[in-house]
Amino acid sequence: MDTKYSVPALDRAHAVLSLLSEEPYKWKLSDLSKELGISKSTLYSLLQTMERLQWVNRDRNETYAVGRTVGDYGSAYFRQFDLIEEFRRLGEPVMRKLHESIQLARLDGSEVLYLAKIEAPTPVQMVSGPGVRFPAHSTGLGKSLMSEMDEEQIRLLLPEEKLPKRTMHTIDSREAFIRELEQVRRDGYALDHQEGVMGFCCVSAPIRSRGEIVAAISCSMPMHNWETTKETAIREICSLAAGLSTNRI
Template structure:
């Protein structure tokens, strides 16, 4: 999410600098370098050592270290003392969350999200990938008194949620491997998948069938079915899901529910310009 914003701003800067020479007077070198450092987390991966930052940016190591320290001080980066790596921090996530509220993705697909909730009677979520979590950017609550309680901005893990798994399954393989190489395989319920080999097989199955299922893997007693949303380029940019108690979403209901979620994910994707 933040990466898309940074890429967009970077393109604007490059375009303006090539078409309007007078803009160079406004360049702030240290700010340019700080943005360069942030962008290397987009290009190279979610966790980087200082040597990898230096290799990507070609900055002197002392300069890169000072920039990393200042970005960490402001919460834009977080440092892991165990392996001396850096990753985008909580402030970066908040900036990204603010940016997404200004985008038109939720507004474009909200009517379909409402229809999905009405068709299934269960809480419908729209979520995007951010670092090693997924974040809810819109939701429509189920009318049932017993339902999943969540909120816009809610963050959840990748490996044990329907939206997390379906988004991971559609990342480039290299990106997925890098992300999971340092992933914390926390067990939330007895059904949580914590074995990397078994999880890889789960992702392959998701790619094959087109949807993901959370079988009480994050919260005992709750199930979820999720499908990907594609933009006009065919890239998966978000996921849609329905979630509810296992008393209403039994194993016998999963297949029919999955077809409904897939149907609405296709409609939403078409609204975003995707054509099969």
């Protein structure tokens, strides 16, 4: 991996966490400094910050261990796989009812990252399998995932007023996209009319954890199925998103 844009402080924090995860409550500041080759003054500031963020804990003997926040991150990492399994379990009957493919995705910066797909046995398919990325502003999934962001957050993710078009129907103005998100908030779901891929429409709804949007699902279909399937798809996708949402995470 290219290290041109690496952040030294994060590299040092990673080294500290790696050592503490192997041997908790063994290392004092001076020991860590010698072991990792980091000056005491630099390491002191780093550990103070990591302790404030609860990345590390310090006991009465001034030794360190991995903190609660790192544990939370680890739990979140494994929970995403639980969500994928639950998506497959609950989404299969929805796919069979709609006879259309169902996708699960999360937001990664200004892009939608597809996590899983339940593929309908139809001859015409949109390319949307795990690992595929699309610009968020060009998809129903992106609209769902960004629907509760304030304007400042949106402007940080989309710094340019002019947005790139994937098709002739893609929203190409940040202000128009912000207005579209207002409609998504009111409706509770998002629509995509050939904005990401020509010939395909989709309906999407957000998945929540403790009230926060953490992922989204969508049903995509060819244009020739849209008018006859749209209303049923909206109802089924919103119901599936509610079923995948939880207050436990």
